[in-house]
Amino acid sequence: MSPKKTVKRSFKYTKWFKALTAGLWQDHPTFCMVLGICSMLAVTNRMNNAIAMGLGVTFCTVFSSLFISIFRNVIPSRVRMLAYMVIIATFVICVDRFLKAYFPPISEELGPYVGLIITNCILMGRAEAYAIKNGPLLSTLDGLGCGIGYTFMLMLMALVRETIGFGTLLGYRVMPGSWVNWVVMTIAPGAFFLLGVYLWIFRTIAKKTEA
Amino acid sequence: MKALKIIIFVVIMGTVSSVLLVGMNSFTEPLISKNEELKLKSAVLDVLEIPYDKLTALNIFKDKVKILTTDKDKFFISGDGAAAFEFYGPGLWGPISGVASVNSDLSTIKTIKILHQEETPGLGSRISEHSFLKQFRGKEFSPKLIFMPEGKSSANNEVDAITGATGSSKALERLLNSVLQKNASLLKEQLNKK
Amino acid sequence: MRFIKSTLDKVKIIAGNNKYLKTFNPVINAMDEFFFGTDKVTTLPHIVDNMDIKRLMSLVIIALLPVTIASIYFWGLRVLLVIMVSYAFGGLIEVCFAVFRKKEIHEGFLVTGLIFPLILPPGVPLWVVAVGVMFGVIFGKEVFGGTGRNIFNPAIVGRVFLTIAFPNIMTMNWQMPFNKGLGGFIHFQNIVDAVTRATPLVMLKNQGVITPYMDLLFGQSAGCIGETFRVGIIAGGLFLIVMRIVDWRLPLAYLATVVIFPYFSNHLIHTQFALGGFQLLSGGLLLGAFFMATDPVTSPFTKPGRWIAGFLLGFLTVLIRGLSGYVEGVMFSILLINAFTPLIDTMLLKIRYKKK
Numbered sequence: 001m002s003p004k005k006t007v008k009r010s011f012k013y014t015k016w017f018k019a020l021t022a023g024l025w026q027d028h029p030t031f032c033m034v035l036g037i038c039s040m041l042a043v044t045n046r047m048n049n050a051i052a053m054g055l056g057v058t059f060c061t062v063f064s065s066l067f068i069s070i071f072r073n074v075i076p077s078r079v080r081m082l083a084y085m086v087i088i089a090t091f092v093i094c095v096d097r098f099l100k101a102y103f104p105p106i107s108e109e110l111g112p113y114v115g116l117i118i119t120n121c122i123l124m125g126r127a128e129a130y131a132i133k134n135g136p137l138l139s140t141l142d143g144l145g146c147g148i149g150y151t152f153m154l155m156l157m158a159l160v161r162e163t164i165g166f167g168t169l170l171g172y173r174v175m176p177g178s179w180v181n182w183v184v185m186t187i188a189p190g191a192f193f194l195l196g197v198y199l200w201i202f203r204t205i206a207k208k209t210e211a
Numbered sequence: 212m213k214a215l216k217i218i219i220f221v222v223i224m225g226t227v228s229s230v231l232l233v234g235m236n237s238f239t240e241p242l243i244s245k246n247e248e249l250k251l252k253s254a255v256l257d258v259l260e261i262p263y264d265k266l267t268a269l270n271i272f273k274d275k276v277k278i279l280t281t282d283k284d285k286f287f288i289s290g291d292g293a294a295a296f297e298f299y300g301p302g303l304w305g306p307i308s309g310v311a312s313v314n315s316d317l318s319t320i321k322t323i324k325i326l327h328q329e330e331t332p333g334l335g336s337r338i339s340e341h342s343f344l345k346q347f348r349g350k351e352f353s354p355k356l357i358f359m360p361e362g363k364s365s366a367n368n369e370v371d372a373i374t375g376a377t378g379s380s381k382a383l384e385r386l387l388n389s390v391l392q393k394n395a396s397l398l399k400e401q402l403n404k405k
Numbered sequence: 406m407r408f409i410k411s412t413l414d415k416v417k418i419i420a421g422n423n424k425y426l427k428t429f430n431p432v433i434n435a436m437d438e439f440f441f442g443t444d445k446v447t448t449l450p451h452i453v454d455n456m457d458i459k460r461l462m463s464l465v466i467i468a469l470l471p472v473t474i475a476s477i478y479f480w481g482l483r484v485l486l487v488i489m490v491s492y493a494f495g496g497l498i499e500v501c502f503a504v505f506r507k508k509e510i511h512e513g514f515l516v517t518g519l520i521f522p523l524i525l526p527p528g529v530p531l532w533v534v535a536v537g538v539m540f541g542v543i544f545g546k547e548v549f550g551g552t553g554r555n556i557f558n559p560a561i562v563g564r565v566f567l568t569i570a571f572p573n574i575m576t577m578n579w580q581m582p583f584n585k586g587l588g589g590f591i592h593f594q595n596i597v598d599a600v601t602r603a604t605p606l607v608m609l610k611n612q613g614v615i616t617p618y619m620d621l622l623f624g625q626s627a628g629c630i631g632e633t634f635r636v637g638i639i640a641g642g643l644f645l646i647v648m649r650i651v652d653w654r655l656p657l658a659y660l661a662t663v664v665i666f667p668y669f670s671n672h673l674i675h676t677q678f679a680l681g682g683f684q685l686l687s688g689g690l691l692l693g694a695f696f697m698a699t700d701p702v703t704s705p706f707t708k709p710g711r712w713i714a715g716f717l718l719g720f721l722t723v724l725i726r727g728l729s730g731y732v733e734g735v736m737f738s739i740l741l742i743n744a745f746t747p748l749i750d751t752m753l754l755k756i757r758y759k760k761k
Contacts, residue, residue: 076217083224090228094235101242104250183333184570193544303730331730333572360603360611375576377611378730 019130019138023145030153030195031202035121039113040154041191047170050158052106053113054151056095058144060117061126064088065143068131075132084127085118092117122146153198160194161185251297251310252276258312258322259289279401286398293321296394300386303378305329307338307386313352317395320347320356323387335379346370352391358384461701464650465516468641469696472523475634479582479624480527481594487630490531492518495538502547513552513702514542520696521560523631524689524736525567527580528594533571537563557743558700561736568736579604579627604628605687606732609679621686632689642695651699654708658715659694659722660685666723678727690722693735703743710749718742 029035036057043053064087068075075083096114099107107114117123126146131139162168165185167175184190249265252272256263263271279286279294287295292315299308309325325339337343350356351368358372358380359365372380477484495518503510521538541563546555568575583592604627605616620626624634632638645651664681671678684690698704698718705714718738725734 074220076213076220079217079221082221086224086228090231093232097235097239097243100246101239104243104246180571180574181333182570183572184566187332187569189569196548331572333569334576335730375572376730377607377732 015138016141019134019141020145023142023147023149024152025149026206027146028149028153028202029122029125029146030150031199032206033122033125034199035125036150037195039116039120040157040195041188042113043110044154044157044161044191045165045186046109046162047155047158048106049109050154051151052099052103053110054147054154056092056099056114057117057120057122057150058147059095060088060091061123061143061147061150062140063091063143064123065126065131065139066136068127069134069136069139072132080128080132081124084124088123088127089118122150156198157191157194161191165190254310254324254326255287255295258295258310258324259287259293260312260322261289279398281397281401284394284397286394286401291315294398295321298386298390298394300390302328302330302338302382302386303335304331307383309339311387311391311394313391313395313398314349317399318351318353320350320352320391323347330379331376334373334376337373337376338379338383343371343373352388353395356384356388356391461650462513462515464648465645465696466519468644468650469516469519469523469631471637471641472631472634472692473519475624475637476523476630478590479584479633480580480630481583481592482590483594484522484527484630486531487522487525487529487534488519490534491522491538494535495521495542498539498542498547502551506551508551511552513546517542517546517559520631520692521563523692524560524564524629526575527630530574533567533574536570537567539563540566553702555702556747557740558697558703561697561740561743564736565740568731579607581627582624582633584625604732605683606726609683609687610732615679615683616687618682618686621683629689629692632692635686635691638691638695642691645695645699651695652708652711654711655699655704655715655718656694658712659698659718660690662716662719663690663723666720667727670723678723684723684726688726688733689735693739694718698739698742703746705746705750705753707750707753710746710753713749713753714742714746717745 023029026032030037030040039053039057043049064084067087068084071083092115095117096107099110099114126139126143130142134142159169162170163174164182167173167179167181182190185194249268253263253265253268255276256268256272259276261271261275275290277288279288284296289295293312294315294317295310295312297308297310299306301307306327306329307325308327309323311323312321313319314321323344325344328336328339330336330338346364347370349367350370355368357364357366357369359369361371361374363369364371372384473484473488495514499510499514518538521541522534525534525537541559541561544566545557545559545562546552549555603611605621608614608616616626621633622635624636626633642651642656646653646656663684667678667681667684678684679687698714705711721738721741722734725731725737731737
């Protein structure tokens with residue numbers, strides 16, 4: 001065994017690495033905890049929307065986790081939910097205004113779902129389960145991991161939904177001209193079926209790798 | 212003492228976040244209102260068929276489009292006498308809104324553009340597609356615009372409805388008829404006054 | 406019946422003694438089971454009956470035969486192709502799941518694979534048939550654990566999926582049936598005037614035209630492949646009722662509600678539903694009421710439950726037909742009531758066996 005490998009291996013077991021990767025696989029917000037489904041069904045009909053939404057959520061998880069964890073010793077425990085809400089809402093409104101100002105078409109497509117990031121359980125969940133108990137650095141990493149995991153799942157959904165539902169990907173035509181669009185994939189029911197299939201696949205993999 | 216601490220905390224947190232948001236708002240507000248203005252004006256330029264691009268849209272609009280305001284409505288009149296106006300009303304499932312333009316004779320349609328609709332995906336939602344809307348060009352809307360079953364339209368006030376989307380077609384027919392006639396007569400009045 | 410029984414018994418004795426004929430024993434046993442049922446109590450898809458699935462499914466297929474043959478006459482030989490595609494792709498999925506789960510292949514698919522093409526428009530592209538039947542079998546049946554465990558009727562799941570996924574294809578491929586000479590038996594497909602015909606329900610909704618009842622009964626109207634020859638459907642349905650495959654309560658409640666409900670609501674609250682007779686004979690109502698709403702797996706097994714389900718089905722069908730954006734409501738209502746079936750049964754059992 002080379003020394004390099006040992007270093008790598010030891011890095012794998014650091015707290016930081018764990019905090020970051022928890023959201024990517026074993027505590028993945030969607031397929032493990034099945035959180036954030038509502039906005040996932042609504043915005044993944046196109047890749048652009050999925051990426052914008054994912055980045056928005058990641059921004060919010062990172063900064064809300066950071067600030068909640070900085071103030072974790074100041075926040076009185078009786079009003080902690082209120083504090084989470086205010087901190088999260090501040091960042092969500094920032095994202096909403098930013099999109100409206102600089103990317104009006106995407107903001108229009110996402111509609112009310114940017115504002116609804118506030119109610120996305122991933123943010124509250126990470127705040128209550130992690131950020132309130134851990135230091136700023138770890139909390140930020142944890143928020144980043146969850147955000148990236150969620151973005152990845154959104155993109156996976158959008159990949160199938162946009163190619164099948166519109167015949168395009170990021171607005172470019174990828175399907176042959178004779179392709180008939182599957183309208184069901186552009187609306188929420190199609191997303192439900194797709195999400196079900198993804199959960200099926202990922203949980204089977206998870207079971208196999210754990211066993 | 213504990214309650215006091217909570218109250219102080221909440222007040223401070225509220226103030227800080229409000230200040231942040233107000234700052235954010237004043238920073239983005241002009242951009243957002245500019246975006247909205249651009250959206251409306253480019254839609255108007257679209258239906259009046261004045262070529263433009265994103266950067267020059269506002270200037271072109273200023274040069275070529277005259278705005279005529281009545282007490283409630285706004286009309287956008289281009290150099291050749293064609294007039295555009297916004298419209299909105301109920302569809303089958305949700306509101307429909309868009310911009311329409313009529314030719315200078317005020318009795319035929321120039322272009323119709325649907326900006327927002329919530330009809331059945333794949334069926335009723337085809338009302339916003341170009342292939343459906345292009346057939347309105349040059350159609351007469353007085354006394355009445357009539358939607359015929361697909362492939363059966365012949366007269367100059369008839370257009371093809373969408374097969375399988377009867378409800379949406381009927382809603383749009385009703386909406387367009389009322390809106391076009393009302394606006395055309397209003398416009399005539401205004402022009403005669405001058 | 407007695408004649409068949411005695412013949413079969415004789416054949417059995419002869420075959421039992423002859424070593425060459427012994428190889429055909431499974432065939433003879435299958436025939437025996439087919440006509441007279443077995444003594445073995447099977448658990449799927451019905452729990453309390455001593456009939457075996459093979460016999461039940463075969464009888465349903467026999468009941469569907471007149472409709473199938475008539476549909477070939479009306480729409481051309483392409484119907485056979487559609488049925489074959491349906492069987493091939495649905496069967497493929499079925500086999501895949503059976504292999505992965507290491508279980509036997511159930512005969513349940515034989516009926517699904519035949520009913521599914523019958524509820525599609527005649528001009529439907531073949532790849533759409535394949536997509537629909539695969540979706541129906543996977544999400545209507547296999548995700549729940551296979552035949553006998555499904556909550557929804559797989560054929561209807563597939564059909565509803567297609568309706569939502571390809572609204573254009575599913576609402577525009579109506580044709581006029583053949584009605585002269587040998588008709589569809591010698592033609593592949595009716596091309597003349599293929600797309601512009603509307604189904605009776607569409608014509609009613611758009612133009613207020615009511616198609617004559619005789620045309621509706623004998624298949625002289627546009628519609629799905631297997632829903633237009635209504636005399637055949639009624640005959641097949643009655644056959645199933647007489648053979649006690651299907652309980653008469655559910656179809657009766659369903660059809661009666663559809664006939665009576667518009668009358669009452671038109672008179673009492675001045676709605677504008679089409680008349681009961683026309684409702685009864687148009688769309689997929691008869692096919693749905695006799696062959697799909699009564700599916701032993703997805704319909705209530707309690708007798709009052711069947712009355713309730715039938716009533717709700719009729720109510721929903723008329724409402725969806727009359728008030729929604731869709732012209733046909735049979736499949737949506739059957740799917741909805743399928744979801745309520747366990748609830749209806751549990752409630753009724755709770756009421757009956759209340760703890761004192």
